[in-house]
Protein backbone atom coordinates (compact mmCIF):
# COMPACT_ATOMS: atom_id res chain seq x y z
CA UNK A 302 0.00 0.00 0.00
CA UNK A 303 1.19 3.50 -0.77
CA UNK A 304 0.22 6.52 1.31
CA UNK A 305 0.68 9.90 -0.35
CA UNK A 306 0.79 12.78 2.15
CA UNK A 307 -0.55 16.24 1.37
CA UNK A 308 1.89 18.86 0.17
CA UNK A 309 3.79 20.63 2.94
CA UNK A 310 2.31 18.53 5.73
CA UNK A 311 4.01 18.73 9.14
CA UNK A 312 6.53 16.19 10.36
CA UNK A 313 4.29 15.46 13.32
CA UNK A 314 1.41 14.38 11.09
CA UNK A 315 3.69 12.22 8.97
CA UNK A 316 5.02 10.55 12.10
CA UNK A 317 1.50 9.91 13.34
CA UNK A 318 0.59 8.13 10.11
CA UNK A 319 3.80 6.08 10.31
CA UNK A 320 2.98 5.10 13.91
CA UNK A 321 -0.53 4.01 12.93
CA UNK A 322 0.80 1.92 10.03
CA UNK A 323 3.35 0.28 12.31
CA UNK A 324 0.63 -0.47 14.85
CA UNK A 325 -1.29 -2.32 12.13
CA UNK A 326 1.81 -4.43 11.52
CA UNK A 327 3.18 -2.74 8.40
CA UNK A 328 6.85 -2.22 7.70
CA UNK A 329 7.08 1.43 6.59
CA UNK A 330 9.51 2.89 4.04
CA UNK A 331 9.51 6.62 3.58
CA UNK A 332 10.35 8.57 0.45
CA UNK A 333 10.61 12.35 0.55
CA UNK A 334 10.09 13.82 -2.89
CA UNK A 335 10.27 17.44 -4.04
CA UNK A 336 6.65 18.12 -3.17
CA UNK A 337 5.20 15.10 -1.40
CA UNK A 338 6.18 12.57 1.20
CA UNK A 339 5.19 9.06 0.20
CA UNK A 340 5.02 6.13 2.60
CA UNK A 341 5.33 2.59 1.36
CA UNK A 342 3.58 0.19 3.73
CA UNK A 343 4.81 -3.35 3.31
CA UNK A 344 3.00 -6.35 4.67
CA UNK A 345 0.01 -8.49 3.93
CA UNK A 346 -2.96 -7.63 6.15
CA UNK A 347 -6.02 -8.61 4.15
CA UNK A 348 -8.40 -7.48 6.88
CA UNK A 349 -6.90 -4.00 7.04
CA UNK A 350 -9.30 -1.17 6.12
CA UNK A 351 -7.60 1.62 4.11
CA UNK A 352 -10.07 4.17 5.49
CA UNK A 353 -8.33 3.90 8.85
CA UNK A 354 -5.39 5.68 7.23
CA UNK A 355 -7.24 7.72 4.60
CA UNK A 356 -9.05 9.67 7.29
CA UNK A 357 -5.96 10.67 9.22
CA UNK A 358 -4.96 14.32 9.10
CA UNK A 359 -2.52 15.20 6.31
CA UNK A 360 -3.19 12.15 4.15
CA UNK A 361 -3.96 12.90 0.50
CA UNK A 362 -4.40 9.46 -0.93
CA UNK A 363 -4.07 5.81 -0.04
CA UNK A 364 -3.52 3.32 -2.83
CA UNK A 365 -3.69 -0.39 -2.43
CA UNK A 366 -1.30 -1.82 -4.92
CA UNK A 367 -2.16 -5.04 -6.58
CA UNK A 368 1.37 -5.56 -7.83
CA UNK A 369 3.31 -7.76 -5.44
CA UNK A 370 6.25 -5.36 -5.48
CA UNK A 371 5.82 -2.07 -3.65
CA UNK A 372 9.13 -0.27 -3.28
CA UNK A 373 9.96 -0.93 -6.93
CA UNK A 374 6.59 0.25 -8.21
CA UNK A 375 6.07 3.53 -10.01
CA UNK A 376 3.51 4.58 -7.39
CA UNK A 377 6.20 4.64 -4.70
CA UNK A 378 8.13 7.41 -6.48
CA UNK A 379 6.05 8.68 -9.35
CA UNK A 380 8.66 11.19 -10.53
CA UNK A 381 11.19 8.40 -11.23
CA UNK A 382 14.45 7.65 -9.44
CA UNK A 383 17.73 9.28 -10.36
CA UNK A 384 20.62 7.16 -9.16
CA UNK A 385 23.99 8.72 -8.65
CA UNK A 386 26.84 6.29 -9.02
CA UNK A 387 29.76 8.68 -8.85
CA UNK A 388 30.86 12.22 -9.70
CA UNK A 389 28.61 13.51 -12.49
CA UNK A 390 27.26 10.10 -13.47
CA UNK A 391 23.55 9.60 -12.90
CA UNK A 392 21.07 7.09 -14.23
CA UNK A 393 17.46 8.11 -14.72
CA UNK A 394 18.03 11.82 -15.39
CA UNK A 395 18.13 13.56 -18.76
CA UNK A 396 21.49 12.01 -19.62
CA UNK A 397 22.06 8.64 -21.24
CA UNK A 398 25.03 6.90 -19.65
CA UNK A 399 27.16 4.39 -21.52
CA UNK A 400 29.18 1.67 -19.81
CA UNK A 401 31.57 -0.04 -22.21
CA UNK A 402 34.45 -2.48 -22.05
CA UNK A 403 35.37 -6.10 -22.54
CA UNK A 404 33.39 -9.07 -21.29
CA UNK A 405 36.27 -9.87 -18.92
CA UNK A 406 39.48 -8.34 -17.65
CA UNK A 407 42.18 -10.41 -19.35
CA UNK A 408 45.44 -8.55 -18.73
CA UNK A 409 46.79 -5.17 -17.75
CA UNK A 410 47.61 -4.27 -21.34
CA UNK A 411 44.15 -5.28 -22.53
CA UNK A 412 42.15 -3.35 -19.95
CA UNK A 413 44.26 -0.18 -20.16
CA UNK A 414 43.99 -0.09 -23.96
CA UNK A 415 40.26 -0.59 -23.91
CA UNK A 416 39.76 1.91 -21.07
CA UNK A 417 41.64 4.55 -23.05
CA UNK A 418 39.59 3.81 -26.17
CA UNK A 419 36.13 3.82 -24.64
CA UNK A 420 36.95 6.92 -22.58
CA UNK A 421 38.09 8.79 -25.69
CA UNK A 422 34.91 7.79 -27.52
CA UNK A 423 32.56 8.96 -24.77
CA UNK A 424 31.84 6.13 -22.31
CA UNK A 425 31.58 7.19 -18.66
CA UNK A 426 31.85 3.75 -17.10
CA UNK A 427 34.28 0.90 -17.73
CA UNK A 428 32.63 -2.52 -17.70
CA UNK A 429 34.45 -5.86 -17.33
CA UNK A 430 33.98 -9.03 -15.35
CA UNK A 431 36.58 -10.38 -12.93
CA UNK A 432 34.35 -13.21 -11.71
CA UNK A 433 32.69 -14.71 -14.75
CA UNK A 434 29.59 -16.93 -14.63
CA UNK A 435 30.50 -19.23 -17.52
CA UNK A 436 28.19 -21.93 -18.86
CA UNK A 437 31.10 -24.37 -18.98
CA UNK A 438 33.41 -24.92 -16.00
CA UNK A 439 36.27 -25.31 -18.50
CA UNK A 440 35.86 -21.80 -19.95
CA UNK A 441 37.91 -18.81 -18.72
CA UNK A 442 36.54 -17.92 -15.29
CA UNK A 443 38.04 -14.45 -14.89
CA UNK A 444 41.06 -13.10 -13.02
CA UNK A 445 39.27 -12.65 -9.68
CA UNK A 446 40.42 -9.93 -7.31
CA UNK A 447 43.60 -9.31 -9.34
CA UNK A 448 41.30 -8.45 -12.26
CA UNK A 449 39.32 -6.00 -10.14
CA UNK A 450 42.54 -4.22 -9.16
CA UNK A 451 43.51 -3.81 -12.83
CA UNK A 452 40.01 -2.67 -13.70
CA UNK A 453 40.03 0.00 -10.99
CA UNK A 454 43.48 1.23 -11.95
CA UNK A 455 42.60 1.46 -15.63
CA UNK A 456 39.33 3.29 -14.90
CA UNK A 457 41.02 5.73 -12.51
CA UNK A 458 43.70 6.52 -15.06
CA UNK A 459 41.01 7.93 -17.38
CA UNK A 460 38.44 9.19 -14.88
CA UNK A 461 35.97 6.41 -15.66
CA UNK A 462 33.69 4.69 -13.13
CA UNK A 463 33.56 0.90 -12.81
CA UNK A 464 30.87 -1.77 -13.08
CA UNK A 465 31.65 -5.44 -12.43
CA UNK A 466 29.77 -8.57 -11.51
CA UNK A 467 29.27 -10.02 -8.05
CA UNK A 468 28.25 -13.69 -7.98
CA UNK A 469 28.13 -14.61 -4.32
CA UNK A 470 27.16 -12.94 -1.02
CA UNK A 471 30.64 -13.64 0.34
CA UNK A 472 32.13 -11.36 -2.37
CA UNK A 473 29.99 -8.30 -1.69
CA UNK A 474 32.32 -6.57 0.79
CA UNK A 475 35.43 -7.12 -1.28
CA UNK A 476 33.91 -6.22 -4.65
CA UNK A 477 32.21 -3.09 -3.41
CA UNK A 478 35.59 -1.68 -2.42
CA UNK A 479 36.68 -1.74 -6.10
CA UNK A 480 33.56 -0.81 -8.05
CA UNK A 481 31.01 2.00 -8.33
CA UNK A 482 28.20 -0.25 -9.50
CA UNK A 483 27.74 -3.93 -8.63
CA UNK A 484 26.33 -6.08 -11.41
CA UNK A 485 24.03 -9.01 -10.71
CA UNK A 486 24.18 -11.23 -13.76
CA UNK A 487 21.24 -12.85 -15.52
CA UNK A 488 22.03 -16.21 -13.95
CA UNK A 489 21.85 -14.74 -10.47
CA UNK A 490 18.72 -12.63 -10.76
CA UNK A 491 16.95 -15.04 -8.47
CA UNK A 492 19.87 -15.76 -6.15
CA UNK A 493 17.93 -14.52 -3.14
CA UNK A 494 20.86 -14.76 -0.72
CA UNK A 495 22.86 -12.51 -3.02
CA UNK A 496 19.96 -10.06 -3.42
CA UNK A 497 19.50 -9.88 0.35
CA UNK A 498 23.22 -9.28 0.85
CA UNK A 499 23.06 -6.40 -1.65
CA UNK A 500 20.13 -4.95 0.26
CA UNK A 501 22.44 -4.59 3.25
CA UNK A 502 24.89 -2.27 1.49
CA UNK A 503 24.32 1.13 -0.14
CA UNK A 504 26.43 0.64 -3.25
CA UNK A 505 24.28 0.92 -6.42
CA UNK A 506 23.30 -2.39 -8.03
CA UNK A 507 22.83 -3.15 -11.73
CA UNK A 508 20.24 -5.92 -11.78
CA UNK A 509 20.17 -7.83 -15.04
CA UNK A 510 17.02 -9.56 -16.16
CA UNK A 511 17.15 -13.33 -15.83
CA UNK A 512 17.09 -15.06 -19.19
CA UNK A 513 13.70 -16.59 -18.52
CA UNK A 514 12.32 -14.04 -16.08
CA UNK A 515 9.06 -12.19 -16.51
CA UNK A 516 9.04 -8.46 -15.84
CA UNK A 517 7.15 -9.13 -12.60
CA UNK A 518 9.77 -11.61 -11.39
CA UNK A 519 12.50 -9.15 -12.29
CA UNK A 520 10.85 -6.35 -10.31
CA UNK A 521 10.37 -8.72 -7.37
CA UNK A 522 14.12 -9.33 -7.43
CA UNK A 523 14.65 -5.56 -7.30
CA UNK A 524 12.21 -5.55 -4.38
CA UNK A 525 14.43 -8.03 -2.50
CA UNK A 526 17.32 -5.57 -2.67
CA UNK A 527 15.18 -2.54 -1.87
CA UNK A 528 13.39 -4.18 1.05
CA UNK A 529 16.78 -4.39 2.74
CA UNK A 530 17.06 -0.59 2.43
CA UNK A 531 19.23 -0.28 -0.67
CA UNK A 532 17.09 1.74 -3.10
CA UNK A 533 19.95 2.24 -5.56
CA UNK A 534 18.85 -0.30 -8.13
CA UNK A 535 19.23 0.07 -11.89
CA UNK A 536 17.64 -2.54 -14.15
CA UNK A 537 19.30 -3.98 -17.26
CA UNK A 538 17.42 -5.70 -20.09
CA UNK A 539 19.89 -8.19 -21.60
CA UNK A 540 17.69 -10.43 -23.68
CA UNK A 541 15.53 -13.41 -22.86
CA UNK A 542 15.37 -16.95 -24.19
CA UNK A 543 12.74 -17.49 -26.81
CA UNK A 544 12.22 -20.05 -29.58
CA UNK A 545 14.31 -17.85 -31.90
CA UNK A 546 17.79 -19.18 -32.63
CA UNK A 547 19.17 -16.59 -35.03
CA UNK A 548 20.25 -14.40 -32.13
CA UNK A 549 21.83 -15.56 -28.85
CA UNK A 550 18.92 -14.04 -26.90
CA UNK A 551 15.91 -11.94 -27.84
CA UNK A 552 16.47 -8.38 -26.64
CA UNK A 553 13.10 -7.35 -25.27
CA UNK A 554 13.04 -3.68 -26.27
CA UNK A 555 9.38 -3.48 -25.29
CA UNK A 556 10.41 -4.19 -21.71
CA UNK A 557 11.90 -0.67 -21.59
CA UNK A 558 8.62 1.28 -21.88
CA UNK A 559 6.90 -1.45 -19.84
CA UNK A 560 9.33 -0.96 -16.95
CA UNK A 561 9.04 2.83 -17.25
CA UNK A 562 5.33 2.48 -16.65
CA UNK A 563 5.48 -0.08 -13.84
CA UNK A 564 8.54 1.13 -11.94
CA UNK A 565 10.44 4.28 -10.99
CA UNK A 566 13.79 2.52 -11.36
CA UNK A 567 16.15 3.48 -14.20
CA UNK A 568 16.55 0.88 -16.95
CA UNK A 569 19.41 0.33 -19.36
CA UNK A 570 19.92 -2.16 -22.19
CA UNK A 571 22.70 -4.61 -22.99
CA UNK A 572 22.52 -5.21 -26.74
CA UNK A 573 25.72 -7.32 -26.64
CA UNK A 574 24.34 -10.24 -24.64
CA UNK A 575 20.94 -9.36 -26.09
CA UNK A 576 22.00 -10.35 -29.60
CA UNK A 577 25.30 -12.24 -29.27
CA UNK A 578 26.57 -10.86 -32.59
CA UNK A 579 28.56 -7.70 -33.14
CA UNK A 580 26.71 -6.86 -36.38
CA UNK A 581 23.42 -6.58 -34.46
CA UNK A 582 24.66 -4.60 -31.49
CA UNK A 583 24.53 -1.08 -32.90
CA UNK A 584 21.00 -1.32 -34.38
CA UNK A 585 19.65 -2.62 -31.07
CA UNK A 586 21.57 -0.01 -29.06
CA UNK A 587 20.01 2.71 -31.21
CA UNK A 588 16.58 1.16 -30.77
CA UNK A 589 16.99 0.93 -26.99
CA UNK A 590 17.84 4.62 -26.70
CA UNK A 591 14.92 5.52 -28.96
CA UNK A 592 12.67 3.39 -26.73
CA UNK A 593 13.63 5.34 -23.61
CA UNK A 594 16.57 3.46 -22.08
CA UNK A 595 18.55 5.45 -19.50
CA UNK A 596 21.83 3.94 -20.60
CA UNK A 597 23.63 1.11 -22.34
CA UNK A 598 26.03 -1.65 -21.35
CA UNK A 599 28.16 -2.58 -24.35
CA UNK A 600 30.97 -5.05 -24.86
CA UNK A 601 33.94 -3.48 -26.65
CA UNK A 602 37.37 -5.03 -27.24
CA UNK A 603 40.48 -3.66 -28.94
CA UNK A 604 41.07 -7.12 -30.46
CA UNK A 605 37.80 -9.08 -30.32
CA UNK A 606 39.17 -11.95 -32.38
CA UNK A 607 41.48 -12.83 -29.53
CA UNK A 608 39.08 -12.08 -26.65
CA UNK A 609 38.94 -14.79 -23.98
CA UNK A 610 35.15 -14.50 -23.81
CA UNK A 611 32.33 -13.06 -25.90
CA UNK A 612 34.58 -11.87 -28.74
CA UNK A 613 31.87 -12.37 -31.37
CA UNK A 614 29.58 -9.90 -29.71
CA UNK A 615 32.27 -7.35 -28.81
CA UNK A 616 32.47 -4.21 -30.94
CA UNK A 617 35.76 -3.01 -32.37
CA UNK A 618 36.69 0.38 -30.95
CA UNK A 619 35.94 2.08 -34.29
CA UNK A 620 32.47 0.54 -34.35
CA UNK A 621 31.86 1.77 -30.82
CA UNK A 622 32.93 5.26 -31.88
CA UNK A 623 30.53 5.20 -34.82
CA UNK A 624 27.68 4.07 -32.55
CA UNK A 625 28.38 6.89 -30.08
CA UNK A 626 28.21 9.39 -32.95
CA UNK A 627 24.82 8.02 -33.95
CA UNK A 628 23.54 8.05 -30.38
CA UNK A 629 24.41 11.74 -30.09
CA UNK A 630 21.91 12.31 -32.91
CA UNK A 631 19.22 9.96 -31.60
CA UNK A 632 19.25 11.08 -27.96
CA UNK A 633 18.06 14.68 -28.58
CA UNK A 634 15.26 13.36 -30.81
CA UNK A 635 13.80 11.68 -27.71
CA UNK A 636 14.47 14.57 -25.36
CA UNK A 637 17.74 13.25 -23.92
CA UNK A 638 21.46 13.89 -24.25
CA UNK A 639 24.53 11.70 -24.04
CA UNK A 640 26.37 11.95 -20.71
Ligand code: PEP
Nearest residue numbers: 404486487488509539574
Ligand atom coordinates in the same frame (compact mmCIF):
# COMPACT_ATOMS: atom_id res chain seq x y z
C1 PEP B 1 28.20 -9.91 -18.67
O1 PEP B 1 27.71 -8.77 -18.61
O2 PEP B 1 29.37 -10.12 -19.02
C2 PEP B 1 27.33 -11.08 -18.40
C3 PEP B 1 27.85 -12.24 -17.98
O3 PEP B 1 26.04 -10.85 -18.65
P1 PEP B 1 24.71 -11.73 -18.39
O4 PEP B 1 24.66 -11.98 -16.92
O5 PEP B 1 23.63 -10.82 -18.88
O6 PEP B 1 24.83 -12.98 -19.21
Ligand code: MN
Nearest residue numbers: 404600610611
Ligand atom coordinates in the same frame (compact mmCIF):
# COMPACT_ATOMS: atom_id res chain seq x y z
MN1 MN C 1 29.98 -11.16 -21.71
